[in-house]
Amino acid sequence: MFNSTITSKAYSNPLTTTAPSAEVYAKVEQQMKSQNTGVVKLNTSLARDQTKLSGLGQLQSALAKFQAVAANMSGSGVNTAATSSTKGVLTATTNDKAASGTHAIDVKQLAQGQTLATAPQKSSSTVIGTGAVAQIRIELGSVDGKQFSAGGGKAITLTIDSSNNTLDGIAAALKKAGVDASVVKGDDGYTLAINGQSGADNSMRISVAGDAAIGNLLSYSPSASKGMTQTQAAQDALLTVDGKDVISASNKLDKTIEGVSFELKAKGSTDLVVAKDSSQIASNVASFVTAYNELNSKLQTLQKGDLKSDTALSQVSGQMAQVLRTASNGVPASVLSSAGVTLGRSGELVLDEKKLKSAIEADPDAVSKLFSNDGKGVADQFNAKITTLTSDSSLIRKEVQSVGKEITTLNNKKTELAKVLTKQAEALVKLYSAQEQGTNSALPGYTGKNSLFDFMA
DSSP: OOOOTTTTOOOOOTTOSOOOOHHHHHHHHHHHGGGHHHHHHHHHHHHHHHHHHHHHHHHHHHHHHHHHHHHHHTTTTTSEEEEESSTTTEEEEEOTTOOSEEEEEEEEEOOBEEEEEOOOBSOTTOOOSSSOOEEEEEEEEEEETTEEEEOSSOOEEEEEOTTTOSHHHHHHHHHHTTOEEEEEEETTEEEEEEEEEESGGGEEEEEEEEOHHHHHHHOBOTTOSSSOEEEEOOBOEEEEETTEEEEESSSEEEEEETTEEEEEOSSEEEEEEEEEOHHHHHHHHHHHHHHHHHHHHHHHHHHHTTTTTOHHHHHHHHHHHHHHHOGGGSOOHHHHGGGTEEEOTTSOEEEOHHHHHHHHHHOHHHHHHHHOSTTOSHHHHHHHHHHHHTSTTSHHHHHHHHHHHHHHHHHHHHHHHHHHHHHHHHHHHHHHHHHHHHHOTTOOOOOOSSOTTGGGO
């Protein structure tokens, strides 16, 4: 549809207050039909370019999804796993940079966020205060005893007034401002709980200007005797890793041990063992095959639809297939077949789990090297190839930029054409209305459902 900003506007005849008649509409529509060709061409071009841009976005997303799987198999990530000697203290995973070894970890304190609670109210919908405007300001910082020190981040501000001065309304306003807040029902009534982010530097100080009742309910500082009550203090996680002290605002750590991500679950000591794991190889190979087949299916769908005959898509499809078909690339499909991975009729990978299991039992390192081997494995090859195909200088990026510019140009042309056609139609309405008034001033106003500019579709 060609949309005009004046579609529903009523027009007045310059000689009378009567709205344009059905005859006037019909004459203007007939006169303007010749302009419809340009409108149709613009809409067709826009639809084509928007479809292509969507297809390119889907292509980039599919490549990124597969690359993430391939990248995780690079290095030693294909055949390592992390195991905690003490159950319940932490969970861990490895990636391509993980190295075999044992790490002593002693968790002394978990990270947690601050929790504040209001005094109980009879109902979550009970009005609080007079309805006068109250400005709430929440600062984040650290606490030393009764002393609060604001951090460098921007304070959170929100307004409470007669439209939201209940516990439910305040909770909704806090959530909209990005604060974790909820109304909790207890034995004494309903309270508003505010949960801060984990880490000692995320302690909160809340000040209220305006309605005193809102201030008495929501204000908080470590030294205040009224307002909200702290039910849980903010704190960092404290632990030692191989004898070194570690402080973290979060219970999730991914930089303490290279190639290992772990999440603290409870206090306690444990040995985290990173070692080769044959069962991990089979799991990673299966994930790799599934991810490749999802990419292959997406490429074929785009080839038949949104990116039919597209140059960038053809390049991607060709180079993805080349990694598996050309021996010079390191690991062609003929070699992968020794690990139970073969090419199907539609370019998909077919996994023989029994053959893969036998290959792993016979020589797990050999199977692992098929996928990751100093840049020569098939996962290494795909990772590097997709990096090139999606770089800033790639054909995909160039096509995205080109189509984006074309869409901007077409939208600008569409806006200008709308202005021109609007002026022409307005002029014709006045002309035909004046002519009609001179011969028959009693014609009824047009009350049909169609707009004057429906013919522009």
